[in-house]
Amino acid sequence: MAAGPYNYSYIFKYIIIGDMGVGKSCLLHQFTEKKFMADCPHTIGVEFGTRIIEVAGQKIKLQIWDTAGQERFRAVTRSYYRGAAGALMVYDITTFIVRSTYNHLSSWLTDARNLTNPNTVIFLIGNKSDLEAQRDVTYEEAKQFADENGLMFLECSAKTGENVEEAFLDTAKKIYQNIQDGSLDLNAAESGVQHKPTTPRNTLSNDQPQSKDGCAC
Amino acid sequence: MADREVADVMTTSSSSSSGSATNNPLSRKLNKILETRLDSDKEMLEALKSLSTFFTSNNIRTRRNLRSDIERRSLLINEEFVDCFKVAKEQLDSICEDVQAMNECCLDMTSRLKTAKDQTHDLISQTTQLQTESQKLQMRAQVTDVFLSKFQLKQEEVQILRGTRDGSLHPGFFKALARVKQIHTDCKVLLRTNQQTAGLEIMEAMALQQESAYERLYRWTQNECRMLSGDTPDINNQLCLALESLQDRPVLFRYSLDEFGTARRTAIVRSFIDALTRGGPGGTPRPIELHSHDPLRYSGDILAWLHQSAASEKEHIQALLKHCAATSADENIHDVLSHITDGVCRPLKVRLEQVVVSEPGPVLLYKLTNLLKFYHVTIGNILLSNSSLLNTIDEMQTLCLKMFFNTLNYNAGKLLEKVELPPGDLGTTSSLSNTLQLVQDILSSHDSSVIAIDARKQDFTQILNCVIDPLIQMCSVSASRLPTVDMATYMINCLYQIQNTLALYEYTDQRLEMLNAQIDAHVDTLVSEQASFILTRTGLSHAYGIVQQHQSAQGPLSSLHGMDAVSMKAAMSKFDSYLASPDSLTMTQCSLLLSAKQRETVKRRSSELIIAAYQLIFSAIMDVQNKYAESNGIVPRTPDQVIKLLS
Structure with missing residues (x-):
């Protein structure tokens, strides 16, 4: 049986949040298409992308909701936090709006905390790491912010693709780990994770013995 | 040998003696003897040597007896020789006898063989004939085998196609089905040759097999689809293959998809109600209805949920139809998706209607209209425009807009119904400023909404028609009882206020022009x-x-x-x-x-x-x-x- 693109055992729902122009859509595009989108238009409301990855030998489908950063879409995008298993909070390392970077991040974080599950994995991403010359936010600063708030953290570049894969995969690993140690309840609706009880093959082999038993009667 | 030499010498001497009469034979003899060189005559030497073995004593007697001795000896030796040969001869005779016997035997055998050969000749020719025949038959058997293996199903394949009583599907089913199909097509080649009868029969048999197989496959698919009503449908590869095969039977394919659609439709309605009323585990995320006091958030959450579900459902169908031809898949994906999302229309409609009917005020109604418009576009990227979900959203949007204008009209009507008297300072009345504030709120809310700019113009024109005209009318009515100068002043003030408000927004040029003209007229009067x-x-x-x-x-x-x-x-x-x-x-x-x-x-x-x-x-x-x-x-x-x- 060919392991086609549709065979997976989990679906994880992600959202990408952050100010406008930090490169959320480019990150998604880089992750799903492995290409850099140079002239990325402003996102209207929300957009949506998927990719199948593998964590610990399990095929996992990521369903990623890329939200618009513009303030006027805030009301709309807030509705998409529901039941996200992972939240990628993106900022731009080249724009440091005097301390207000923190304020912005804090407000995004508050939103994320208020509108998602307690178990939602929040990952801080400093994008545009290729523009080292224009850097305004140091790695240490951001790292400290992440540590203080218990976030995972990476700097990456949607342009070169550096660390993009890692950010998405690390989030998935963390979610998977939460599932494994039982802190994430899969049976609950809107946990942001959907589990397929068995792989298709197993379902088949499970069905058959039963059917044979039925016949023997 | 020596004996013979001796004998020769004896004869020679005797002959010489006898021939002495002629030509002095003696001398000749002597000469001959003298000429004889004993050293070189080996025979002579041998003869003399053997003579010396028995001629031991040289005396007269012995010399006299020499001849007889030698003769005796010769005799003896010959006798011995004969004896020896006798044995050899006897043995040769017996061999000869044996050979003769063998010969006889052989002859006998030959004759017997000959008879046998005569007798078996027929048999052999018969056998040869049979052999060629058997070879031919073998060839035919091979051809037939190949033919059968090409044009007949194997027993196990038939078994697979027939399936078990409980209706489960064997993993080899699709291979078998493909073979049936292949055979059926190959029969067309048969029909073109002179094997038409076989071709027709096989074709018919295969058609029967195919039909029953498709029927079984359909029943199985139907059952599988019916079970896909969980939150995450488990779409296995077998099901995808089943749908791929069923493409050949459009009706069954359609029915299977319908079955799938119905199952998913039930599932999505259930999860929708769950999300609305039960929320996530332990209440996070909270049920959507908990926010029903905030109409905008409530509606937004509902519509976002539907958007996400629609996207997921689309993925499920795409997964299901991954093997199917792109053209039929595309068409069907939209049909089925429309069917799936059809179920949520009613609960959605009921809730949105409640929100709209609860009179949340014109500003909220307008915001709600814009939200619905936004989702109509967003969900429209996933569903086709003829789907009932989009129709419902559109309908709600129309209702919302209608309610909005109703409220505006009602407000306007109220303005005209109870006209306030102009205040003493001939400034604006409170109803005017309130209404203008309302217009301002409505028009500003467009800025924070998520609608494309193009939609603004029409909206603005309509809103202004709805509010500004009655507003001006109200001012005129309230001014009508004033003396000319007061009226002009009052009107200028009112119109000026309106103008000031509208000047902040786009698409008001025409209105502003009109207001200006009116103001000018009153200024002229003044x-x-x-x-x-x-x-x-x-x-x-x-x-x-x-x-x-x-x-x-x-x-x-x-x-x-x-x-x-x-x-x-x-x-x-x-x-x-x-x-x-x-x-x-x-x-x-x-x-x-x-x-x-x-x-x-x-x-x-x-x-x-x-x-x-x-x-x-x-x-x-x-x-x-x-x-x-x-x-x-x-x-x-x-x-x-x-x-x-x-x-």
């Missing part, structure tokens, strides 16, 4: 009122009227009543005092104008009118035909001076 007020107060209005209408036929102006030099002089002195403090004769209403610019305009333009009037009177008095004595004394100021004083 200006002429102000001018005539001043003329009246200065007592020039009468003179001005007469001068305007004066014709030379009436005689000189000074002779007319009230136009004599004395009264003109009195009026002029009054006018002069006005010129000393022009503001003293400004009407109170003019100072009540809200806009400083308009106040200025009224003042400037009324002054211009006054100047024009003065100019007319001035030139009339200075005209000699009008026969004013001391005309310079009556009008001490030239128009230029007046202009200077008034500007």
